Amino acid sequence: MILPSHIQRTLVEMEPASPLSLADLLALLQAQLAAPDGSKLPLDQQISLSQALWPAMEALEQARAEQGDKAFALGQNLAQERTSFFNAPQPQTPEVLAQTLADRLANWGSLPVLASLSPWDSHLLLGLAQELELAPGQPFLEEGKSVTGLYLVSVPVEVCYQGIPLPLAMTGGLFGQEAVFSAQFVAPLSYKVGAAATALYIPQERLREALSWNPGLELWLLAQRFFRSTQTLNRLAQEYQKVNRESRLTQEILDNTGQASFSIDAKGEIGTNYSTAAAQYLGEPNPTGLPFADLILRDDKKALRSYYRALNLIFAGNQFDPKVVLDLLPKQVHLQDRVFALHYYFAEDKLGFVTSVYVRMKDLTEEINQAKLAQETKDKEREEKEIEEKIRSNIASFLGLLEMIDKNQANLERFFLETVNQKYQANPQDLRGLLKELHSIKGLCSQFGLQGLKHASHATESALLALGQGKIEQFAPAYKELKSHYKHAHILLESLGEGIVSVLMGVTFTKPDFLALKQAVFAQDWPTAQALVSAKGQIPASSLAENWEDDLLNLGMSLGKEVDFELVCPEDLTLPLEMVRTLNFELRHVYRNAIDHGLETPEVRKAAGKRSAGKVRLTLGSENGQLSIAVEDDGAGIAWERILQKARSNPNLDQTQIEAWVAQNQAWRILFLPGFSSQEQLTELSGRGVGMDAVASAIEGLGGSYSLESTLGAGSKFKFLVPLS
Incomplete structure (x- = not known):
């Protein structure tokens, strides 16, 4: 294969000014391109011929620069065969073309990265490039994006990874040489300059085409790529060694501390x-x-x-x-x-x-345990303080609770021994009495915040029922827990002191009262002395409702109901201390039933056109020498058909008595029967059928009477009459 005729013609025209032997140049060019038979020469021969051609091509470039028109003509003719050496705007005169190459040689030829490149290859590299303006801070090679060509930069370059500058700043050089050997190479890092600069850029396809007939330049680029990879590996190796040293140092520090x-x-x-x-x-x-x-x-x-x-x-x-x-x-x-x-x-x-x-x-185990213990102690102290305040505000009811506790404890121990001696055949009447006592104790606990005693009482109720069926294993642990709470209740009273208790009970004589009593005794004015002593046993009737409101609100909150409590009582109405203690203790079953069974949830009440909060009212008064008590609510009222159905389906109730009451229009008395409950399931609040039975027994024990009125959808009203004498 020989050179095209247009190239040969241009070279012949340049001969007078060329310092080369044109024949030698033609021979070298032909050998560089291909063997005489048209086949491509082996790589080693191409490299050898390229090395021999470098001086000749350098001289040719010099001649082209000097020859003006002929040099431009050579460039134009070469453009018809190969990609142009220059990508600058098409010059209007040969002088501009020559000056472009001269400027690039002056500005870029002295770069250290080009030092190992032959003059021919450096001129070729500069000739293939196009100038590119680099903006400061804008990557010319961006991480994760394809590399499209080779960049030659003469100013410092900043290297970044994921937007973070790395300590790999370079003084300039070649970038993107990997793209020469891979059509789809993605940049692993980003490269940018700190100030505006001009770079040379050779598109990937143009450079690869030139390398196809200049293996020397290709080998040089491979060497540059290898050098760059070696630099990176060396840096990584240094970092790895440093990390290992730091790890060993860390290990020593950990063991020593x-x-x-x-x-x-x-x-x-x-x-x-x-x-x-x-x-x-x-x-x-x-x-x-x-x-x-x-x-x-x-x-x-x-x-x-x-x-x-x-x-x-x-x-x-x-x-x-x-x-x-x-x-x-x-x-x-x-x-x-x-x-x-x-x-x-x-x-x-x-x-x-x-x-x-x-x-x-x-x-953190010990720290957490100490903090937990401190918090528990703090909570317990706060709880004890709240309980003491409630006891102070209603000492009479608390003393009544203690009396019932002592009575119940004695009865429980006697019942247990008798049941064991009778081979666990419990006396039903005794069992019913104990359940009634425990239910009353459990209810009164809420007034004083004695939640532990409340739960223990409920557990003992269940254990008693099991004991009545011959199951003894539940009773011992339940009764042991109950006794510990009984003991704690007495300790609470002792912590108040006898003097404070007597003052709170209203039985302490002031100095004027004592002098008046002393004078009446010395004068043998017994009616006056009796009146003075009796007055100390009377307390305001409003004390009957001590702690009711707090108990009502807490109970309503636990059931998701809103409650308003109202007390109607004459200011001058006083009652015997023992009567107040008994009624305060027992009537709580009535208002707790009103909350549990009577009042509806806010949603149901609103749907029925009522206020969201239910009303519970306690009205106290005196009429014909009797204390009148009314506990009423504005809840759902009592569905008597359901009450009758529950009562008639309970074989433990006196069905003859039930039918007699129905005939007398007194079906409400069913609610006060021992063992009757309208609840479907047992809860701590109700379900054992002893609450209203306890109320009836207490009222009858005071010589009083009771009645009930209820309207479905409007509420219920319990009325009690108790002699004041």
């Missing part, structure tokens, strides 16, 4: 850096290689997924801020009945990659 610390790698496995304390906490003598999350989270699959998701984010090549991601890891764990706080730190290399996550464990 006694901290429970260790490292975690990208897989979540514990590294070789762990302290002796950490191994003890984790329960593993050699935890290296064990997955930390599996040790602390075990079967919590949701927590495990969150843990490994966060760990992947931390080691994801700085796509996320490690400090933020560390907050997603668990802060506290339970291991072997102990509680540990977890603190996290991370180590980075110079490239900004997280190399390890360090975990420090702190045993």
Whole structure:
């Protein structure tokens, strides 16, 4: 194969000014392009011929620069065969073309990166390039995007990864040479300049075409690529050695400080850096290689997924801020009945990659136990103070509670012994009496906030019923717990002191009262003395409702109901202390039933056109020497058909008596029957059928009477009459 005729013609025209032998140049050019038979020469021969051609082509370039028109003609003719050496705007004169090459040689030819390149190849490289303006701060090669050509930059270049500057700033040189050898190469880093600059850029296809007939330049680019890769590997090796040194130093520090610390790698496995304390906490003598999350989270699959998701984010090549991601890891764990706080730190290399996550464990068990104990003590002190305040405000009812406690404890012990002696054949009447006592005690506990005693009383009720069926195993632990609360109730009274108790009960004589009593006794004025003493046994009738309002509100809140309480009582009405204690104690069954069974939830009340809050009213008065008491509510009223159905289906009730009451239009008396309950299920509040029975017994014990009125949808009213004499 010979050169095209137009190239040969141009070279012949240049002969007078050319310092070369035209014949030698033609021979070299022909050998460079192809063998005489048209086949491509072997690579080693091409390299050898290229090396021989470099001086000739350098001289030719010089001649072209001097020859003006002929040089331009040569460039134009070469453009018909190969890509133009120049991509500058088409010059209007040959002088401009020559000056362009001269300027590039002056500005770029002295770059260190081109020092190892032959003059021919450097001229070829500069000739193939086009000038490109680089904006400051804008990457000319951007991470994650395809590299489309070769860049030659003479000013300092900043290297970035994920937007973070790396300590790899370069003084300039070649960039993107990988694209010469790979059509789809993606930049692993970003490169940008700090100030506006001009670079030379050779598109990928143009450069690869030139390399196809200039293997010397191709080898040089391969060497540059290899050199760049070697630099990167050396840096990474240095960083790795530094990390190893830091790891060894960390291990020594951990062992010397006694901290429970260790490292975690990208897989979540514990590294070789762990302290002796950490191994003890984790329960593993050699935890290296064990997955930390599996040790602390075990079967919590949701927590495990969150843990490994966060760990992947931390080691994801700085796509996320490690400090933020560390907050997603668990802060506290339970291991072997102990509680540990977890603190996290991370180590980075110079490239900004997280190399390890360090975990420090702190045993919080004792600290938590002490804080828990302190809080429990504080809560108990606060609870005791609240209970004492309630006792102070209604000492009479509390004394009545203590009397019933003492009576119930004696009856329980007697009942238990008799039941055991009779081979667990409980006396039904005694059992009913004990259940009634416990139910009354349980109800009164709410007035004083004695929740522990309330629960123990309920548990003992269940144990008594089981004991009546021959099951003894429940009674002993339930009764033991109950006795401890009975003892605590007496301690509460003792903590007030006898003097305070007597003052709160209103039986302490003031100095004027005592002098008046003394004078009446000395004068043998017995009616006056009796009146003075009797007056000390009388207290305001309003005391009958002490603590009712708090109990009503708490009960309503527990049932999701709103309650308003109203007391109507003459200011001058006084009652005997013992009567107030009894009525305060027993009538709570009535108002608690009103809340539990009578009042509706706010939603139901609104739907019925009522106020969302239900009303419970206690009215006290005197008529014909009797104390009149009315406890009424504006709830749903009593569905008598349902009451009758429940009563008639209970074989333990006197059906003859029930039918007689129905015939007399006194079906309301069914509610006061022992053992009757309208509840479907047993609760701490109701369901055993002893509450209203206890009320009836108390009123009858005071020589009084009772009645009930109820209107479906409007509410119920319980009325009681008790002699005042």
